[in-house]
Amino acid sequence: QKEVEQNSGPLSVPEGAIASLNCTYSDRGSQSFFWYRQYSGKSPELIMFIYSNGDKEDGRFTAQLNKASQYVSLLIRDSQPSDSATYLCAGGNTGNQFYFGTGTSLTVIP
Amino acid sequence: EPEVTQTPSHQVTQMGQEVILRCVPISNHLYFYWYRQILGQKVEFLVSFYNNEISEKSEIFDDQFSVERPDGSNFTLKIRSTKLEDSAMYFCASTGWDHLNYGYTFGSGTRLTVV
Numbered sequence: 001q002k003e004v005e006q007n008s009g010p011l012s013v014p015e016g017a018i019a020s021l022n023c024t025y026s027d028r029g030s031q032s033f034f035w036y037r038q039y040s041g042k043s044p045e046l047i048m049f050i051y052s053n054g055d056k057e058d059g060r061f062t063a064q065l066n067k068a069s070q071y072v073s074l075l076i077r078d079s080q081p082s083d084s085a086t087y088l089c090a091g092g093n094t095g096n097q098f099y100f101g102t103g104t105s106l107t108v109i110p
Numbered sequence: 111e112p113e114v115t116q117t118p119s120h121q122v123t124q125m126g127q128e129v130i131l132r133c134v135p136i137s138n139h140l141y142f143y144w145y146r147q148i149l150g151q152k153v154e155f156l157v158s159f160y161n162n163e164i165s166e167k168s169e170i171f172d173d174q175f176s177v178e179r180p181d182g183s184n185f186t187l188k189i190r191s192t193k194l195e196d197s198a199m200y201f202c203a204s205t206g207w208d209h210l211n212y213g214y215t216f217g218s219g220t221r222l223t224v225v
Contacts, residue, residue, distance in 0.1 A: 034213045043201055043216040044153065051211065088153060092209065097143070097166055100153040 003027075004091050006101035014109050019076040021104050023089030026070070030091035033065060033072045034098065038086045047087075048074065079108040112136040114217035116202050122223045126191050131220045133185045133202030142185045143203040143214065144177065146170070153201070159185065192224045 003026045013019045025033070032051040036044035050056045050063040050072070062075040076083055086103040115134040123129050135142050144156040157167045159177055176188045189196055199221050203214035
């Protein structure tokens with residue numbers, strides 16, 4: 001069974017702080033991992049993907065992957081109220097489908 | 111920026127009726143998907159479609175579901191006889207040849223309400 005697990009939260013951080021979102025996965029064959037942001041009632045929007053061990057930075061976002069521990073994280077620096085959303089972690093392998101976690105709800109408090 | 115377009119945005123149907131959800135994927139994409147999300151739950155895979163045929167499907171995608179790409183641009187999901195538990199947001203997604211490096215682009219979704 002291929003699973004992606006996320007802490008559902010809610011996670012609250014003050015504006016300007018670092019938000020840390022975590023995800024674990026069960027399928028060692030997973031090759032790439034994706035972070036999507038989903039506002040209430042809207043479709044998921046891709047923020048970042050990562051497939052190599054280590055860190056990948058894009059603006060205020062940093063994705064981290066540790067394949068030995070089967071762990072993926074997303075750091076959001078200088079959090080803004082507009083970052084308040086549900087963040088979905090997804091894993092993909094050579095098959096076609098991605099496996100999504102249940103999402104972590106993030107609230108950034110002004 | 112290219113978009114995946116879905117219509118209608120909201121569909122209400124009576125239990126037992128057939129519904130067709132429509133999607134126009136990004137034009138140069140090769141892989142097409144349907145996912146659904148029941149309110150408050152995770153995004154669940156239904157089916158993937160490549161080269162004019164289904165490449166993978168989940169347990170959810172039973173005989174009541176079918177997909178078609180009738181004209182080279184539209185990609186449809188048909189539910190033959192809807193049940194109350196089919197009420198969900200249905201997302202179409204598409205991707206190019208290298209989905210592992212670029213992920214999916216999702217459409218804005220169709221909210222299906224079965225009454």
